[in-house]
Amino acid sequence: MNYWPLLGIALVVLGFALRLNPMLVVTVAALATGLLGGLDPLAVIATFGKAFNDNRIIAIVWIVLPVIGLLERFGLQQRAAAVIRSMERATTGKLLILYLLYRQLTAAIGLYSTAGQAQTVRPLVAPMALAAAEKQHGELDPATADQVKSMAAATDNVGLFFGEDIFFAIGSIVLIQQTLLTYKINLAPLELAVWAIPTAIMAFILHSARLLLLDRKLKGAHR
Structure with missing residues (x-):
């Protein structure tokens, strides 16, 4: 060999x-x-x-990224932040929990390319999360701002990772099925997808708790 x-x-x-x-x-x-x-x-x-x-669909990124760049050049981040500042009760944690729910639900039905780090987190979600934190607690120090942005990125990762396995036609489900088949365990993709639902629910609960703790931490740090 x-x-x-x-x-x-x-x-x-x-x-x-x-x-x-x-x-x-x-x-x-x-x-x-x-x-x-x-x-x-x-x-x-x-x-x-x-x-x-x-896999030529990946070439779409070369169309999407310039569009996002143009939108940012003409104030997309500022407009997103302004929308959040206009909401009285918006907090960073609540906003990211809603995004987590959206990310998991869309990934679960196969629409995992409708959001992502480049498409939504950088131009929309992270600025909105920062705006919510600044509205509630005033100007953030660089370390705290970085923590909010990193939590926005982590929320996208958690939502996608634990949501996409519910969609039975994704590559990871096929990989699991074929791996189990080598051990004489024959499961249909749909059976594997169904058993991914409890894990996705627990991931949502645990990460939502982390986001609410982030709200509490921001509140305690800016009293």
Whole structure:
């Protein structure tokens, strides 16, 4: 058995450890893996092309990101913050709990690309969470502001991670099914998806509690 292609994994680990450009690291690692696996350079490039063509929907990001950039340039973040400041009882925790609910529900029905770090958290959710905190507690110090922004990003991650497994046609469910099949456990994707619901509910409860604790912490820090 030829173990040399596994060197690509070491290149990924080394590149990330050295904080190099992730796209460059992954590309070099993939090229190295292909070459060490016995493919000629043209075959490696052809494999890249086929993978991109099979997953060409990822190219949509190059359309979405410039649109988001233009919206931010013309005041999207400021308008989002202004909407929150106009709401009397809005708090950071309550706002993020609503976003968590939205993220989990949409991910559960397969609409996991309707939100995300680039599409919604940076231009909308994080500015709105900051505006809610500033409305309630005044100007935030940099460390507290960073904590609010990081909690907004974490809320998106939790909502997506625990919501998407309820959607039985997602890749992770297929991976779990095939892994179990190797151990002679034959479950339909729908059965796995149903059992993801209790986990998603617990994730919602626990993260919502964290968000309410964040509200309390902000209140205590700015008395």
